Amino acid sequence: MNLRPVEFQVLLALAGDDLHGYAILQEVARLTDGDLEIEPGTLYRALHRMLRDGWVVELSRRPAADVDDERRRYYRLTALGRRVAVAEADRLSRLLSIARAHKLLSRA
């Protein structure tokens, strides 16, 4: 199974909190210091695949009333989604340690 970069970004954004679509876009921008601006269509194609594969679920229960916006759909990471994120982080970290061993990475 190959994970697309945008899917990993969405998994990372949802690892913190349950979010609605536009909040995911904002969270991705925040986590990447604004370097990565995902367009809504790209996000929802990824979300659609991830919903289908059971990595995220659409919440039927609403969050607390004071932060809720009634028309929104919130998404939550499933256990499987979390496992996928962990596996990908693991894979990347192994790649990074190789890069570090070859002095390709300045920061520790």
Next chain:
Amino acid sequence: MPDRSHSSQDLLRASRRAKADRRFAWWLVWLYPPRFRRDVGLGLADALDDRMRARRDAGVSALAIRLHAIVDTIRNASAEWVELARLKPSRSINSTPHAIHSTHTTYEPHATHSTHETLRGRSMFDKLSQDIRYALRLWRRRPGFALVAILTLALGIGANTAMFSIVNAVLLRPLPYAHSERLVSLWARTAAYPRGLLSYKEYEEVRKQSGSIESVF
């Protein structure tokens, strides 16, 4: 008092713009495949709407905002349609929670379903969508052919449009004068030139003396 009426007018304009954005977002969502729309269409419309509002608040022009949304939609909706054409058509979030990624499947139009569904039993839309999927698949397999076909169509349509623009401007649209249907052109006939041009002097004379011509330009 005038201040308040001004701000309420602004509010009205803003709400009208918000409604237009919302309609526009929905219109874009309609370009996605039906199943995609059913599964995440509402969320996508919200996100498109939010993104447009955020861009507007950041001072981006209305045209740029919409162009951005259109480009996003064209890219992703077409990719979604192509994916739909590539994979087997039986995937839904409800029926297959842990969906199987089917790889390339061989496909013959109007043949695969005939085992459990008769041709007569399927609606026209089914057949049409099957044809579209088949076309997309062929397009993927032979992109060169598709490119030639698209270029041919583009050139044909372009040439037609250009010709019509010229014909429309030159022949069809009346000249910008009152009673343009009564316009005539004047020529000077001499032995050498049956249709010669008038000199300025002659023009002045015609203008002064003509009785049957209302005015001369």
